[in-house]
Amino acid sequence: MTTGALDRKPVLKPGATIGILGGGQLGRMLALAAARLGLNCHIYAPEKDSCAFEVARRATCAPYEDASALRRFAEAVDVVTYEFENVPAKTAAFLERRRPVLPDPKVLETTQDRLIEKDFLRDLGIATAPYAPVHSATQLAEGIAKVGLPAVLKTRRFGYDGKGQAKLERNVDPIRTWRSLHNAPCILEAFIAFEREISVIAARSRDGRVECFEVTENEHRDHILKTSTVPARVTPALAAEASRIAARIAGAFDYVGVLAVEMFVVRKAGKRQVLVNEIAPRVHNSGHWTIDGATVSQFEQHIRAIAGWPLARPVRLGRKVEMINLIGEEVSEASRYLTLPNTAVHVYGKGRASPRRKMGHVTRIWPAR
Numbered sequence: 001m002t003t004g005a006l007d008r009k010p011v012l013k014p015g016a017t018i019g020i021l022g023g024g025q026l027g028r029m030l031a032l033a034a035a036r037l038g039l040n041c042h043i044y045a046p047e048k049d050s051c052a053f054e055v056a057r058r059a060t061c062a063p064y065e066d067a068s069a070l071r072r073f074a075e076a077v078d079v080v081t082y083e084f085e086n087v088p089a090k091t092a093a094f095l096e097r098r099r100p101v102l103p104d105p106k107v108l109e110t111t112q113d114r115l116i117e118k119d120f121l122r123d124l125g126i127a128t129a130p131y132a133p134v135h136s137a138t139q140l141a142e143g144i145a146k147v148g149l150p151a152v153l154k155t156r157r158f159g160y161d162g163k164g165q166a167k168l169e170r171n172v173d174p175i176r177t178w179r180s181l182h183n184a185p186c187i188l189e190a191f192i193a194f195e196r197e198i199s200v201i202a203a204r205s206r207d208g209r210v211e212c213f214e215v216t217e218n219e220h221r222d223h224i225l226k227t228s229t230v231p232a233r234v235t236p237a238l239a240a241e242a243s244r245i246a247a248r249i250a251g252a253f254d255y256v257g258v259l260a261v262e263m264f265v266v267r268k269a270g271k272r273q274v275l276v277n278e279i280a281p282r283v284h285n286s287g288h289w290t291i292d293g294a295t296v297s298q299f300e301q302h303i304r305a306i307a308g309w310p311l312a313r314p315v316r317l318g319r320k321v322e323m324i325n326l327i328g329e330e331v332s333e334a335s336r337y338l339t340l341p342n343t344a345v346h347v348y349g350k351g352r353a354s355p356r357r358k359m360g361h362v363t364r365i366w367p368a369r
Contacts, residue, residue, distance in 0.1 A: 010100070010308065011307065015039070016039055018034055018077060018079055018081060018306065019042045019095075020056075021080065022043075022087060025350075028052040028055055030081070031055045032299070043059045044069075045061060046063045046064060052083075064088050065088070073095070074098035080095050080099050081102055081302070102306040107255065112157055113156050115185075117279055118187065126245055128275055128277070129192050132187070133186075134187065135185050150168060150170070153166050153168055192275060195265045195267060196264075197219070198263050200243055202250050202260075204256060205311050211301065211311045212247060214314070214316050215231070215232045216229065217233060225286060228289055230293070234265060257305045258284075258299075258301050286323075288361050288363070292317075292344040294321075295313075296313075318342070318365040321363065321364070325358055328354060331347060340364070342367060
C-alpha cells in the first residue's frame with residue numbers, strides 16, 4: 001500500500017456524492033447512513049432488481065466491465081467505495097485512476113483470494129488454521145499429509161455463505177470432492193474444533209485512527225450467519241486481543257473504512273486463543289446490530305472514514321444486543337417482531353425469498369437493569 005496518497009483525497013462536504021459498487025442490502029444501508037449525514041449516493045450494480053437502487057439519489061445498472069458506464073459513473077461522484085469483496089479488482093482499479101477509491105483496490109487483490117489472504121496473515125505473524133494450496137491431485141495429497149483430516153477444501157476465489165467449499169473426512173474420496181468444486185484452484189484448511197465464532201468490526205480513518213466495535217459472537221446455520229450477539233462470551237483479555245488483531249490488519253492494509261475480521265476461539269494447551277478465519281474488506285452482516293444497538297453504526301463509521309470525517313467512539317446500548325437474520329421465507333414472519341419492546345425490524349426490499357437469501361434482520365436490545 002502506498003502511504004501519503006490518502007492526503008490527496010478530498011474531505012467531503014454535505015451534498016457531495018459517494019459512489020457505491022454493489023446494490024445489495026449492504027449498499028442500501030450505506031446509502032441510508034450517508035443520507036442521514038447529508039451525503040448523496042450513486043449505486044452502480046449490474047442487477048436490475050438491486051435493493052439499494054430504491055434508497056439512493058442516483059443508480060447505474062450496467063456490467064462491471066462496461067468502461068463507458070464506469071467512466072460516466074466516475075464523473076458523477078466524488079469518492080467510490082464498495083459493498084462486497086467480489087467486485088472485480090480491475091473495476092476498482094479502473095475507477096481509481098479517475099476518482100479516489102476507498103478502501104484501496106489493492107485490498108481486494110488480497111482478500112478475494114483465500115490463499116493470498118492466508119499468506120498475508122501468516123506474514124503478519126497472525127495465527128490461522130493450518131493450510132496448504134491445492135492446484136493439482138499431487139498437491140491435494142501433500143496438503144492432506146500436512147494439515148491432516150478432517151479438513152475443509154475451499155475454492156481460492158468467490159466463496160461466501162458456505163459456497164465453494166466442502167469438508168474432507170477420512171472416509172471420503174478427496175479427488176471426488178475436489179472434482180465437485182470443478183477442480184478449481186483451492187486451499188485446504190485444517191478443520192478447527194472451535195468453542196465459538198466471533199468477529200471484530202473495525203473502522204480506520206484516513207489519519208490511521210482505529211475504532212473497534214465490541215467483539216460479537218456469531219452462530220451459523222447451514223454456513224449462513226443466523227445470530228450475532230454482544231457481548232460475546234469471551235474474557236476481556238481475549239476480546240482485547242481480538243481487537244488488537246483487527247486493528248493490526250487494518251494498519252497493514254493502510255485501510256480506510258470498515259472491515260470485519262472473523263475468528264475462531266479455540267482452546268490450546270489449556271488456554272483460549274483466537275485464530276483468524278477470514279477478512280471481509282467491507283461492512284459486515286455480523287455488525288448489523290450496531291444500527292440500533294450502538295451509539296454509531298458500522299455503516300455511519302464507514303461513511304465517515306471514506307468522507308475524511310472523524311470517527312465516533314461506539315458504545316453499546318443496553319446490557320445485551322442480539323441480531324437475528326431473516327433468511328428466505330422467514331421474512332414473512334417479520335411482523336411478529338413489530339409488537340415486541342426494544343426490537344427493530346429491517347426488511348431489505350428484495351424480491352423473491354429464495355431459501356438461502358438474506359431478506360432482512362431483527363435487532364433486540366435488553367435494557368440496562
